[in-house]
Amino acid sequence: MNSSNLLSVVTFVYGFAAILYIAAWIFKKTFPGLLATWTALLGAVGNAAGIIMRWVESYTLGIGHAPLSNMYESLVFFSCTIVVIYLVIERTYKNRIIGAFVMPLVFLAIAYASLSPNINDRIQPLIPALKSNWLIAHVVTCFLGYAAFAIAFGISLMYLLARRKKKGKGYLLSQFPGPAFLDNLTHQMVTFGFLFLSIGIITGAVWANSAWGSYWSWDPKETWSLITWFIYATLLHARLMRGWNGKRVAYVSIIGFMAVLFTYFGVNLLPGLHSYG
Amino acid sequence: MKKKNESAIFFSRLWKFFASIRLTVVLLLSLAVTSIIGTLIPQNQSPADYFHNYGEFFYNFFSALNIFDMYHSWWFQVLLLMLTINVIVCSLNRLSTTWKMVFIKIPRFNVSKFRKLSNKEEFTSNRPLEDLRNKYKQAASKKYGYYRAEQTDKGFCIFAEKGRWTRLGVYTVHLSVILLLLGGLIGSIFGFEGFVNISEGETVNSIRLRKTGQTHNLDFEIRCDDFSVSFYETGAPKEFRSTLSIIEDGKFVLKEDIIVNDPLRYKGINLFQANYGMLPPEEITLNIMSRETGMVYKKKTKIGQPVELSEGVGTFVVKDYRNSFNYKGINLDETFIGVLNRKDGNSINIMLPLNFVSFDNMRKGDLIFSVADYDNRYYTGLQVTCDPGVLVVYSGFAVMIIGCFVTFFMSHQRLCIEVIKIGSKTKVMVAGTANKNKLGMQTIVKNFSQNLAKL
Ligand code: HEM
Numbered sequence: 001m002n003s004s005n006l007l008s009v010v011t012f013v014y015g016f017a018a019i020l021y022i023a024a025w026i027f028k029k030t031f032p033g034l035l036a037t038w039t040a041l042l043g044a045v046g047n048a049a050g051i052i053m054r055w056v057e058s059y060t061l062g063i064g065h066a067p068l069s070n071m072y073e074s075l076v077f078f079s080c081t082i083v084v085i086y087l088v089i090e091r092t093y094k095n096r097i098i099g100a101f102v103m104p105l106v107f108l109a110i111a112y113a114s115l116s117p118n119i120n121d122r123i124q125p126l127i128p129a130l131k132s133n134w135l136i137a138h139v140v141t142c143f144l145g146y147a148a149f150a151i152a153f154g155i156s157l158m159y160l161l162a163r164r165k166k167k168g169k170g171y172l173l174s175q176f177p178g179p180a181f182l183d184n185l186t187h188q189m190v191t192f193g194f195l196f197l198s199i200g201i202i203t204g205a206v207w208a209n210s211a212w213g214s215y216w217s218w219d220p221k222e223t224w225s226l227i228t229w230f231i232y233a234t235l236l237h238a239r240l241m242r243g244w245n246g247k248r249v250a251y252v253s254i255i256g257f258m259a260v261l262f263t264y265f266g267v268n269l270l271p272g273l274h275s276y277g
Numbered sequence: 278m279k280k281k282n283e284s285a286i287f288f289s290r291l292w293k294f295f296a297s298i299r300l301t302v303v304l305l306l307s308l309a310v311t312s313i314i315g316t317l318i319p320q321n322q323s324p325a326d327y328f329h330n331y332g333e334f335f336y337n338f339f340s341a342l343n344i345f346d347m348y349h350s351w352w353f354q355v356l357l358l359m360l361t362i363n364v365i366v367c368s369l370n371r372l373s374t375t376w377k378m379v380f381i382k383i384p385r386f387n388v389s390k391f392r393k394l395s396n397k398e399e400f401t402s403n404r405p406l407e408d409l410r411n412k413y414k415q416a417a418s419k420k421y422g423y424y425r426a427e428q429t430d431k432g433f434c435i436f437a438e439k440g441r442w443t444r445l446g447v448y449t450v451h452l453s454v455i456l457l458l459l460g461g462l463i464g465s466i467f468g469f470e471g472f473v474n475i476s477e478g479e480t481v482n483s484i485r486l487r488k489t490g491q492t493h494n495l496d497f498e499i500r501c502d503d504f505s506v507s508f509y510e511t512g513a514p515k516e517f518r519s520t521l522s523i524i525e526d527g528k529f530v531l532k533e534d535i536i537v538n539d540p541l542r543y544k545g546i547n548l549f550q551a552n553y554g555m556l557p558p559e560e561i562t563l564n565i566m567s568r569e570t571g572m573v574y575k576k577k578t579k580i581g582q583p584v585e586l587s588e589g590v591g592t593f594v595v596k597d598y599r600n601s602f603n604y605k606g607i608n609l610d611e612t613f614i615g616v617l618n619r620k621d622g623n624s625i626n627i628m629l630p631l632n633f634v635s636f637d638n639m640r641k642g643d644l645i646f647s648v649a650d651y652d653n654r655y656y657t658g659l660q661v662t663c664d665p666g667v668l669v670v671y672s673g674f675a676v677m678i679i680g681c682f683v684t685f686f687m688s689h690q691r692l693c694i695e696v697i698k699i700g701s702k703t704k705v706m707v708a709g710t711a712n713k714n715k716l717g718m719q720t721i722v723k724n725f726s727q728n729l730a731k732l
Contacts, residue, residue, distance in 0.1 A: 125509045195685055205674070212660055213470070213660050227313060230305045237305070
């Protein structure tokens with residue numbers, strides 16, 4: 001079994017975990033929830049193993065490099081980080097409903113990597129521009145940031161749903177954590193994401209400066225990461241403004257994640273230097 | 278007198294305008310939205326391209342708004358400048374209050390305020406007061422940088438706190454933003470960016486600026502001693518490597534190899550491996566085969582130098598070299614173009630593509646030409662930059678990371694333990710606040726209280 005096969009299996013494990021989380025939420029049962037947690041954990045272990053295997057495989061091919069060099073590899077890493085961060089949250093706050101909103105995102109990310117015909121899962125040699133130790137620092141920090149924003153996005157959706165509880169009654173919403181808790185958690189995730197996005201942009205700038213001599217060149221991908229950064233900076237400040245309640249902050253968090261997605265996928269439609277996600 | 282008053286009012290209004298967080302939100306969102314434009318419309322292309330793509334009306338409209346170089350346009354710079362003023366004014370506005378709070382000698386605590394907190398734990402103990410006082414003091418000193426005990430009517434209070442300085446974190450984040458903008462400004466005023474192509478063996482002392490296309494002289498000379506390129510089995514490039522020498526005042530200074538991601542830095546000027554190309558070869562060895570006899574003979578020649586063919590057929594001359602050559606819609610890549618001049622006055626063009634050695638076979642002529650050998654020389658393409666603002670920008674990077682970490686993950690925590698004697702028992706209250714992460718502080722207070730109860 002090679003890493004691509006293992007990661008295809010992981011895709012289905014995550015899909016199963018997502019279904020279990022949703023079932024646990026809808027049917028208000030503990031058992032599927034417990035099973036969901038263990039399935040997600042199993043997926044994360046398989047995911048991490050897949051990444052390590054791929055690393056080893058690239059060395060046996062004689063083109064050894066960290067498996068973070070193209071869209072496929074970054075998506076695989078992305079899903080792994082989301083699951084790990086999510087599981088930490090689940091453990092800390094003893095709440096599984098968040099999983100029903102986060103795990104489907106993980107499934108979509110890795111399913112897109114494994115199944116989309118546009119994405120090549122072969123291990124390719126590094127082109128000269130990517131041969132740098134900054135590659136690892138840059139990609140890892142960016143994706144830690146993106147993962148946190150993805151979770152913030154899921155929680156913001158929950159927040160908006162929870163807010164509606166007041167008007168309707170909603171059997172499904174009755175066991176949601178309180179809006180204040182969700183708002184707080186969104187903020188925590190956004191601060192975490194903001195720190196890592198900042199470090200990601202910074203390592204990217206330092207790398208660009210060491211590779212072609214300018215730390216900032218308004219390349220579309222760079223610019224979109226800066227746009228994302230502006231949006232989350234807006235969110236951090238909007239919270240300090242009177243009149244901006246959690247609802248508007250939740251909307252900004254959702255817009256911010258749309259910008260993340262565009263930085264990640266959309267920019268490839270525009271011309272630029274970045275050859276991968 | 279009146280005049281002075283008016284300007285004072287104007288100034289205070291201006292100050293208020295720039296001290297508002299609402300303005301920050303507006304500016305950040307404006308920057309986010311306008312930045313999108315430059316990613317949809319390619320920047321710094323040639324005017325002719327724009328004219329062709331957008332038509333006359335939009336070309337004029339976009340030109341007027343500087344959309345084709347929008348990140349350097351006056352209005353984008355104004356947004357950045359306003360953000361800078363905003364962040365400076367806003368920080369100054371609050372700094373004095375924070376400063377007083379952070380550098381106070383004896384921090385003030387108010388028991389009644391702690392009593393009102395919702396984040397509060399209570400328990401009773403059978404231990405004597407003095408006993409508890411020593412134990413609790415120890416516990417507080419272990420976890421908190423500052424603590425003090427105060428005697429009260431019915432017992433005692435212990436106040437403790439840590440991380441007062443973390444309140445300054447947000448100012449360092451804002452300082453870092455200023456450093457970045459300042460570094461960018463320094464770079465755009467005092468720096469430059471250009472490129473130069475150097476053939477193997479050649480020495481240059483000037484480069485071409487990217488923005489204006491003008492020549493810029495350097496204080497030293499750069500010689501390209503060697504260039505090499507290697508490929509993976511897939512054909513994708515693996516490494517570009519140039520060996521460069523620096524020569525100053527006619528004297529050799531240093532020699533270094535550069536590859537992508539590993540530039541040469543000398544006197545504030547950086548030389549980056551950017552691209553490369555093939556130079557037209559000078560020495561060519563031709564293979565000439567007679568179709569009838571199968572006899573092969575070799576001839577050395579140069580571009581433009583006619584070769585006398587045996588048996589008096591005529592002459593052959595290599596006229597030209599092309600890096601790419603299109604033959605009936607197929608790109609033959611590097612190709613020599615020669616002319617065969619026969620004695621009878623007939624002349625015919627002959628293509629000699631380097632990658633398709635038997636190409637001339639298809640011509641079905643009596644003589645078959647191909648290239649046996651040629652000297653391949655490269656030129657290396659260097660990106661040349663000078664940016665004295667980089668150090669300021671990098672310090673901004675460092676300050677930003679540290680500042681964000683402090684601001685997001687550290688907080689100013691204040692804790693109060695109040696112990697009151699009620700009859701033969703003592704009642705203990707533990708309450709705490711933090712300026713950040715209130716959820717986390719709840720857990721801290723709970724755990725601390727549980728620890729105290731066990732003592
Ligand atoms: C790109 C520019 C900026 C960045 C990256 C930035 C970053 C930050 C960060 C990370 C925080 C902490 C938020 C939190 O605690 O959750 C913050 C707080 C704050 N920012 Fe900014 N900021 C920027 C521009 C500005 C500007 C222009 C102003 C001017 C009004 C401003 C005013 C404030 C204030 C008043 C606070 C709250 C400080 C406190 O909690 O006492 N910021 N900023």
